[in-house]
Each structure stands twice: as C-alpha cells, then as structure tokens.
Amino acid sequence: xxxxxxxxxxxxxxxxxxxxxxxxxxxxxxxxxxxxxxxxxxxxxxxxxxxxxxxxxxxxxxxxxxxxxxxxxxxxxxxxxxxxxxxxxxxxxxxxxxxxxxxxxxxxxxxxxxxxxxxxxxxxxxxxxxxxxxxxxxxxxxxxxxxxxxxxxxxxxxxxxxxxxxxxxxxxxxxxxxxxxxxxxxxxxxxxxxxxxxxxxxxxxxxxxxxxxxxxxxxx
Numbered sequence: 001x002x003x004x005x006x007x008x009x010x011x012x013x014x015x016x017x018x019x020x021x022x023x024x025x026x027x028x029x030x031x032x033x034x035x036x037x038x039x040x041x042x043x044x045x046x047x048x049x050x051x052x053x054x055x056x057x058x059x060x061x062x063x064x065x066x067x068x069x070x071x072x073x074x075x076x077x078x079x080x081x082x083x084x085x086x087x088x089x090x091x092x093x094x095x096x097x098x099x100x101x102x103x104x105x106x107x108x109x110x111x112x113x114x115x116x117x118x119x120x121x122x123x124x125x126x127x128x129x130x131x132x133x134x135x136x137x138x139x140x141x142x143x144x145x146x147x148x149x150x151x152x153x154x155x156x157x158x159x160x161x162x163x164x165x166x167x168x169x170x171x172x173x174x175x176x177x178x179x180x181x182x183x184x185x186x187x188x189x190x191x192x193x194x195x196x197x198x199x200x201x202x203x204x205x206x207x208x209x210x211x212x213x214x215x216x217x218x219x220x
Contacts, residue, residue, distance in 0.1 A: 133159030
C-alpha cells in the first residue's frame with residue numbers, strides 16, 4: 001500500500017520531470033510533521049541525482065517574469081546564460097561581497113576557511129561568464145540559491161538560457177578581477193581583491209571538493 005510520503009515524493013518527481021518548478025516546502029507541508037524529515041531526505045537524494053528538467057513554456061515564462069530576472073535579461077548578453085547579469089544583482093540585493101558569499105557557501109558545505117579564496121575565485125568566474133554552467137553541480141546551485149534568495153532550479157534554468165562558449169583569454173594586465181568603485185564600497189572592494197589575490201597566488205592544487213562543486217557536473 002502506497003503511503004502518503006511515497007505518493008508526495010512520486011508527485012514531486014513527476015512535477016520535476018515535467019519542468020514545473022515544484023516547491024519543496026509546499027510538498028513537505030503535505031505530509032504529517034513526523035514524516036517531513038524523512039521526505040526531505042528523499043527529496044534531497046532525488047535532487048542530487050535528478051536529470052535536468054525539461055522546463056515547459058509556462059515555467060520559463062514565470063521565471064522570466066520575475067523582476068530581477070527580467071532586469072538581468074535586459075542587460076545580459078550571450079555569455080553563460082543570465083548568470084553574469086543575474087548573480088551580481090542577487091548578491092548585491094543580499095548585501096554580500098564576493099568574499100561574504102564565498103564564506104556562506106563554504107559554511108554550508110562545512111568546508112575549511114582555507115577553501116574560501118578558491119570558492120571566491122569560482123564565484124567571480126560565474127559572475128564574469130567564465131564558468132561553463134553545465135558543469136556546476138546542483139548541490140552548489142541549491143546552496144547558492146538559498147543564500148541569494150532564489151530557487152536553485154531557477155538559477156539552473158537561468159544558466160542555460162543561452163549558449164556558453166569558452167571566453168577569450170584575458171590579457172595579463174586584466175588577470176585580476178576589476179571592480180568599479182561606484183558599484184561597491186571601497187572596503188568591500190578591498191576585501192574581495194584580497195580574497196581573490198589569495199586564490200590567484202595559491203600554488204597548483206589537487207582536485208578537491210570546491211572543484212567538484214563548481215566543475216564536477218550536475219550530479220557531483
């Protein structure tokens with residue numbers, strides 16, 4: 001006999017596969033409180049390995065109608081979908097510097113403080129359109145969305161809204177990320193530059209969990 005938890009899980013999976021952007025919290029509320037932790041585990045397991053959903057026209061229209069996404073689409077180009085326009089806007093709305101965001105992400109994944117410079121460097125690559133959206137893990141997108149106040153599936157869809165090609169190699173003089181003073185306070189700029197400088201100065205390292213999160217593929 002099918003339990004309520006199994007039925008709700010099945011309906012969530014169907015909604016996901018249909019590209020309907022199911023709300024995890026809404027599905028959790030459909031079961032008894034005693035069942036919610038178990039259902040949350042089931043959903044987390046599914047989302048870790050789930051295929052990228054085939055978003056239907058209605059789901060994409062709903063995403064595009066959100067004000068901050070619409071603003072990003074108006075400003076965005078062809079690089080890495082909408083991420084270079086959307087992620088900086090979401091980060092500034094959350095009043096976070098790149099360093100702050102990197103710290104929140106490493107805390108989410110219980111990574112050591114030493115992982116923050118590398119994480120910040122990857123976040124900067126996402127914002128500059130230098131990271132292949134298809135290689136970013138769903139775990140990372142879910143965590144990033146949670147920090148920035150957007151559903152991780154919406155970030156995933158935004159990353160795929162246009163084609164991605166390998167960016168031209170930057171000139172040596174432009175290797176360090178550039179920030180406009182009018183966009184961020186001087187103290188925030190200084191903190192971001194220090195974190196990113198640490199990442200750029202670090203010697204070559206083995207592939208680690210940070211690489212896995214940002215470049216290991218959706219199911220990493």
